[in-house]
Amino acid sequence: MRIQVSCFATLSRYAPTDGFLEIKEGATPIDVIDQLSIPREEVKIVFVNGQNSGKEIELQEDDRVGIFPAIGGG
Amino acid sequence: MAKLLRINSKNKKIAYEELTGPYAGLGGRGLTSRVVRREVPPACHPLSAQNKLIVAPGLLTGTTAANTGRLSVGGKSPLTGTIKESNAGGTFSQKLAKMDIMGLILEDKPDPGSPFQTLFINKDGAELIEIPEITGLGTYDASARLFEKFGTKVGIMVIGPAGENTRLASSIQFTDPRGKPSRAAGRGGLGALMGSKKIKAIVIDSEGSKAPEMADREAFKAAAKRWAEILVNHPVTGQGLPSYGTSILINIINEAGTLPTKNFRSGRFDKASDISGEKMVEFINKRKGIAREGCHAGCIIQCSQSYNDENGEYLTSGFEYETVWAFGSNLLISDIDHIAMLDRLCDDLGLDTIETGTTLAMAMEAGILPWGDGLKAIELLKRVHDPKDYLGAIIGNGTSFTAEAFGVDRVPVVKKQSLPAYDPRAAKGVGVTYATTPMGGDHTAGYAICQNILKVGGDIDPLGKEGNIEISKNLQIATAAVDATGFCLFVAFAVLDTDDSLDTIAKLISSRFGKNFTAEDIAKTGIEILKDEYSFNRDAGFTAAHDQLPDFFINEELPPHNVKWDFTAEELQKAKIEI
Incomplete structure (x- = not known):
């Protein structure tokens, strides 16, 4: 199934070129991180459809996943 | 001995005072809010002679501890009518601290039609002078002229045309290390307060002044070293920002x-x-x-x-x-x-x-x-x-x-x-801060985006109500304390995630002043500041009814999460410390 994936800041170089990724049924954000070869320790926050649902939630078709390193500002 | 410089904008009298009595041991927002609470009638018109503009470096400003060069500017806000502390960077604060000036208090108000003046401070004293050619100029041209006149090593605090004309959205600008007036005490219209006193600029030349000594130099050095490590090692303060x-x-x-x-x-x-x-x-x-x-x-x-x-x-x-x-x-x-x-x-x-x-x-x-x-x-x-x-x-x-x-x-x-x-509908912790801080709509006063979104210092659902009142309250106390020290607020990202950070800050303050200041005293400092601020607002006529967001946040859903603002004014009162 296909999901939408964006990677930001220092992780942007790992983003799929067209912004979409084919994943297996039952895959989680951790699987996506591994599939994109992002070092796990560099990932601080994962949003699924705009919510911080954790890295182990089962993803669904057309989900929107955002992957971030540690970020601050304000 | 740390001193206060009191400037009467009408009769041009300038007097140095020792920082004693109710002002002893205060810095930054602690000092600005205490002076406003004690000396400004809460019901006064913000542009009247009764209001005062206070400028104060933090307790640790001017030391070698990292990220301590911030400045508090206070008064009764022309925009909100509440008490106000607006915090800025730039070179001005460290120069004040180097001269051991813990506060400037601008008082009174010249007669209508009086010309703008510039306050010049150096090791020989302070004076109000007229520099007609900078009146009406933007802050970039005005500060360039002032650097020409006083040399490039001075620090400048300046208002633009908006402040001169007492516009309510006006800021006070400060020059940065490159001499650009791009650092702002932006919020609350304090530029209009400075404009009402007919002060266009304050120029400080700290050359030839000897910075105050640390009470325990070795202890300070050790704490400052650990403090720098804390900031460098955290991924937000060390890399992201x-x-x-x-x-x-x-x-x-x-x-x-x-x-x-x-x-x-x-x-x-x-x-x-x-x-x-x-x-x-x-x-x-x-x-x-x-x-x-x-x-x-x-x-x-x-x-x-x-x-x-x-x-x-x-x-x-x-x-x-x-x-x-x-x-x-x-x-x-x-x-x-x-x-x-x-x-x-x-x-x-x-x-x-x-x-x-x-x-x-x-x-x-x-x-x-x-x-x-x-x-x-x-x-x-x-x-x-x-x-x-x-x-x-x-x-x-x-x-x-x-x-x-x-x-x-x-x-x-x-x-x-x-x-x-x-x-605020989809970041409810900071929404609580907007509604309840004594400053009016403001995020820095209790930046729950840390816990709502960034997962720094905890993890609290931004869409639900649970935990958001408490986190906003705690952050408002901690932020008031940070604003008294001269620390940049961004140190909070590292502080919230590092076990010995509060002890390290307490050691810095203890060894700077030679007194026993503990991690618990940090929270006490924050509470004292908020008491001054909330009680000023109460006496200025603000009630619980003012502590709420505009009704469209309550009535309209925000996409994409389709959430509304659902805290009652009564619930929100729990985010405020008791006065």
Whole structure:
């Protein structure tokens, strides 16, 4: 199934070129991180459809996943 | 001995006082709020002779401890009518501290028609002088003239045309280490308070002064070393902020669905990536600007930058997330150069960028400007230069005033101060802060975005109610204490995640002053400050009914999460300390 994936800041170089990724049924954000070869320790926050649902939630078709390193500002 | 410098703007008397009695041991926001509480009648008109403008470096400013060069500016706010502390960077604070001046108090008010004056402070004393050629100038030209006259090593605090004409959205600008007046005490219209005292600028030359000694030099050195490690080792203060500046937030706040778009109609902007920190850094590098710099000497975090225009010429610095939001997604403007020009204009006119962005949104709501039109927004903002331009006068007076002038009913303010760059419906912790801080709509006073979105210092659901009152309350106490020290608020990212950080701060204060200051005393300091502030507001006529968000947040769902604001005014009272 296909999901939408964006990677930001220092992780942007790992983003799929067209912004979409084919994943297996039952895959989680951790699987996506591994599939994109992002070092796990560099990932601080994962949003699924705009919510911080954790890295182990089962993803669904057309989900929107955002992957971030540690970020601050304000 | 630490001293206060009291300046009467009417009879020009200037007197040094020792920092004793109720002011002993105070710094930064602790001092500004205590002076306002004790010396300013809460019900006074903010532009009257009874109001005072107080400027205070923090307790640790002027020391070698990293990120301690911030400054508090206080008074009764011309914008909100509440007590106000506005916090700024720049070189001014460390120069005051080097001269062991813990506070400036500007008092009284010259007769109508009196000329503007400049206060000059050096090791020989202080005097008020007239420099007619800088009156009416923008802060860039005015500070360039002042550097010519007093030398390039001075620090400058200056208002622009907006402050001179007592516009309610006006800021006070401070020169940065490169001499650019791009650092602002932006919020609350304190530029109008300075303008009402007929003070155009304060220039400080600390050459020849001997900085105060640390009470226990070795202990201070050890604590300062550990403090620097804490900041360098944290991924936000050590890597994220230095690499991309504060606009790194655009993408994550957008992804979280809480980036206010088109005057708080949506939490997502389809062109967010065009105005992101990543994009800004790309432009800066391409145009040979500077991607990382500090607002004061001794800053490790380096979140500032010098942004050049497309010809490679300097345009602006201190170009922050809140500003990019205010003129960007808030107005549907996606051209980052237009946003940079609006930032430059605000710094030069001496206007708060957050307040001015939301003011332009009112102009768009009223049909005076088309949504998304950066060039027309620039044209309109330039009209603030001319004191006789009535539309410029309206715009310079901020969001609430402009909305009233044009009959707009979608007005994102609390206590007449505009809300900043996080929609409170989908970041409820910071929404609690907006509603309850003594400052009026303000995010820095209790930045629960840390726990709601960034997962720093905890993890609290931004869409639900649980835990958000408590976190806002605790952050408001901690922030007040941080603002008393002279620390940049961004140290909080590292402090919240590091076990020995509070002990380290306590050791810095103990060894600086030779007294026993503990981690518990930090919280006590914050509570004392909030007591001064809340009690001032109470006596100025503010009640629980003022501690609520505008009703459109309660009545309208925010996409994409389709959430409303659902705290009652009664529930919100629990976020305030008892006075």
